[in-house]
Amino acid sequence: MTDDGNQQGSATILFVEDQEEVAEVAQAMLEELGYTVVYASNAQKALDLLDQRDDIDLLLTDIVMPGSLNGADLAKRVQEEMGLKAVLVTGYADKAIPSDQFDRFDVILKPFRMEELGARIRAALAGK
Secondary structure, eight states, X not given: OOTTSOOOOOOEEEEEOSOHHHHHHHHHHHHHTTOEEEEESSHHHHHHHHHHOSOOOEEEEESOXXXXXXXXXXXXXXXXXXXXXXXXXXXXXXXXXXXXXXXXXXXXXXXXXXXXXXXXXXXXXXXX
């Protein structure tokens, strides 16, 4: 445990974000928190990575992304088909997903602090 009370992680997180600048900042935060990060720029690339790897512990995905599969749909699919835990990230939560998805997934609003991100990741991995 660090001096500020943040616990260090050890899980592997598949992080899906289409905006490169946001991805770089969040990936740096996750790595500083001790997580291994596998990055995908869209839902299809995330699914391809999930087919190739068996070491992913958590999906962390932006909700609004280009393509036919948004982050909420991706999270629902990997949860149902693979039993993978998921946390959603968005700056547009009130418009991006139906309200019932807030009950199904933890949603982090952008911008977020590293402490909040770490706490949400730890809670999701612990099944809370």
